[in-house]
Amino acid sequence: MLLEFKVRNFASLRDEQSLTFFADRHREGRSEFAVPEQKKPALAVAGVFGANAAGKSNVIRALAWMRNAVLYSFSHWPPVPSDGRPGVPRDPFLFRQDARDDSTECSVEFIFKGRRYFYGFECDDERILYEALYEYASAKPRFIFRREGADDFHFGRSFEGPRKTSTQMVRPNSLFLSAAAAQNHPMLREVYSWFATTLQVATDNNYAERLDTTLQWYLDSDERHRRFVDILLRAADLNISGIEREEDADDAVWAEAVQRLRKAFESINTEEGFVFREALAPSISAWHETDDGAFKLQLGQESSGSVTWISMLGPLVHTLASGGVLCADELDARLHPIMVELVIRLFQDPRVNSQGAQLLFNSHAHYLLGRYPEHGLHRDQIWFAEKDHRSGASTLYPLTDFEGRNDQNVELRYFGGRFGGLPFIDESAVERLSREIQRGVHGPATD
Structure with a gap:
């Protein structure tokens, strides 16, 4: 504390x-x-x-x-x-x-x-x-x-x-x-x-890092971790029933390049994090359940409020579940x-x-x-x-x-x-x- x-x-x-x-x-x-x-x-x-x-x-x-x-x-x-x-x-x-x-x-x-x-x-x-x-x-x-x-x-x-x-x-x-x-x-x-x-x-600067934390908790093999995120995801009344990461053959190469860029910026910048929305958002989708069935939207198609809430869930759940300090x-x-x-x-x-x-x-x-x-x-x-x-x-x-x-x-x-x-x-x-x-x-x- x-x-x-x-x-x-x-x-x-x-x-x-x-x-x-x-x-x-x-x-x-x-x-x-x-x-x-x-x-x-x-x-x-x-x-x-x-x-x-x-x-x-x-x-x-x-x-x-x-x-x-x-x-x-x-x-x-x-x-x-x-x-x-x-x-x-x-x-x-x-x-x-x-x-x-x-x-x-x-x-x-x-x-x-x-x-x-x-x-x-x-x-x-x-x-x-x-x-x-x-x-x-x-x-x-x-x-x-x-x-x-x-x-x-x-x-x-x-x-x-x-x-x-x-x-x-x-x-x-x-x-x-x-x-x-x-x-x-x-x-x-x-x-x-x-x-x-x-x-x-x-x-705002560490949006990508926070989003990655949310995905780690949601996609974790521990079912309890997934439930934590799922409860708060549904509590927001965003009509989002789940999130997922879509991977293709280029994702590993692209992720490695993003990490190299992050490290390079960290060595010359004093701020907390860096914005990589364009690099990560297209590979993440949210599921919506309607009367006509379940439909998937890329994160970039969601409202800014929905994206903000999703990116906050990882740090929020991590802090409440494990203890610690979250500075927002x-x-x-x-x-x-x-x-x-x-x-x-x-x-x-x-x-x-x-x-x-x-x-x-x-x-x-x-x-x-x-x-x-x-x-x-x-x-x-x-x-x-x-x-x-x-x-x-x-x-x-x-x-x-x-x-x-x-x-x-x-x-x-x-x-x-x-x-x-x-x-x-x-x-x-x-x-x-x-x-x-x-x-x-x-x-x-x-x-």
């Missing part, structure tokens, strides 16, 4: 921003999880709301970038920067004169296999400046390793496994955790696994409000969410802030992002920073400007646009 994420100097998140999954108090009827050495439970759901360009997506992008740094910095980042290209492909806050001079920091506190960890690092364009891993074996954390600069390593008494081999392999611009996992380090491979298998990100960028994009609420309800319901699954999402969907929504979001699960238009920097803050009761209509107060996070519309723009249009119709106006 994810307990806290902090980031500084990533995209519009100039100053340190923090998002936590700690509940303010226990509430009956919603999914909550015990945290070692902590009285407050962990939440299953947290949502970030705000205007366009307020920085909502940058929170999930930053977490995805941190994940990619752990997974790929050793294997994909270039060993020696060349042609002015940064050794660390980061995305710092650019709206200032010294944009490239300031470092980027990010850290996570999480639970994996019953153990509570803190891991974080700091970097600039060329190298890793600091990296550390701690474990909460008691109320006070004890350090497992700490790295200061390129090759100054310190190891705690709880560090288990080889040291010399991994430290010799690590480059100035790769994380020690990434390098040690590549060497199959017995202790650090476990921590690496949290990023690799437990933390999932759903954005713009959860409400191309999905009906009832379907968005269904996703949140699945994580909120203790009967469904018995494996410690969590959902972090951002959204423009103000209806999720209503007084009596089906999903049952509480005040400690609602966050806002707001951008200072003078500096371009985003701020992230929770609804619990404001006084109020849980039964109040948050949606109404939000639109009243009580919590910020609203777009500012220049009403004079309508009048100015009207004058410009009239000039085009009637010729230049005379003063």
Whole structure:
């Protein structure tokens, strides 16, 4: 489970921003999880709301970038920067004169296999400046390793496994955790696994990867896995009774070419994934049952809402069935409000969410802030992002920073400007646009 994420100097998140999954108090009827050495439970759901360009997506992008740094910095980042290209492909806050001079920091506190960890690092364009891993074996954390600069390593008494081999392999611009996992380090491979298998990100960029996950679950030989996907596929009222992959003689060659392209892009791109709709969609079909029989449509012939729901099912089922964290960028994009609420309800319901699954999402969907929504979001699960238009920097803050009761209509107060996070519309723009249009119709106006 994810307990806290902090980031500084990533995209519009100039100053340190923090998002936590700690509940303010226990509430009956919603999914909550015990945290070692902590009285407050962990939440299953947290949502970030705000205007366009307020920085909502940058929170999930930053977490995805941190994940990619752990997974790929050793294997994909270039060993020696060349042609002015940064050794660390980061995305710092650019709206200032010294944009490239300031470092980027990010850290996570999480639970994996019953153990509570803190891991974080700091970097600039060329190298890793600091990296550390701690474990909460008691109320006070004890350090497992700490790295200061390129090759100054310190190891705690709880560090288990080889040291010399991994430290010799690590480059100035790769994380020690990434390098040690590549060497199959017995202790650090476990921590690496949290990023690799437990933390999932759903954005428009990794559509193909998500779609492939759905197919793996649906076509798995385990009948139980297929039923999971089938239940949610039919719940959406899309008139789709099943999905399948159509293969021909060229599919294997084409799939291999797509994978090579993916790896090539991963080595030069810091984003979470890449769009390969054209490569995969034609080989996938959905079955529809009508009064005249069963008919098959290629995925490209389906509505964007149907395709979005199908591609979400894999990560959704995987997270709920196995536990973990699903980070969904713009959860409400191309999905009906009832379907968005269904996703949140699945994580909120203790009967469904018995494996410690969590959902972090951002959204423009103000209806999720209503007084009596089906999903049952509480005040400690609602966050806002707001951008200072003078500096371009985003701020992230929770609804619990404001006084109020849980039964109040948050949606109404939000639109009243009580919590910020609203777009500012220049009403004079309508009048100015009207004058410009009239000039085009009637010729230049005379003063």
